[in-house]
Amino acid sequence: MNSVSLIGRLTRDPIVRYKDETAIARFSVAVDRPKQNGKEATSDFPNIIAFGKTAELVEKYLAKGRLVGITGRLQTGSYTDKDGKKVYTTDVVADRVEFLDKAEKKEEEPRSNIPVEGFEQISADEIPF
Secondary structure (H helix, E strand, O other), X not given: OOOEEEEEEEOOOOEEEEEOOEEEXXXXXXXXXXXXXXXXXXXXXXXXXXXXXXXXHHHHHOOOOOXXXXXXXXXXXXXXXXXXXXXXXXXXXXXXXXXOOOOOXXXXXXXXXXXXXXXOOOOXXXXXX
């Protein structure tokens, strides 16, 4: 069985690329380890990959600091870097990403006092009701 469940906060904004019209989102999360024997708490920072509609939702709604729950599987791989060294990777391929906190509302742009064409600006004292 290859099954992973994580809860953590995004460490950076997701990076989304498209390959053959399929969205691929990459991001990492900070997952706290429990304190043991009076030692300081530590965290792990697994890399996450999401595909397709899940990746599109991640791109649209997630940003650094958001709390997420992830279920998926581990995937290992390797590649040769530009110096010719073999680099081994371990990623979590997400089957499901749940948003566990609410997105902060963006502040609204202040409304301008410039009148819209066809309307003239009036003060609050001039309103008849």
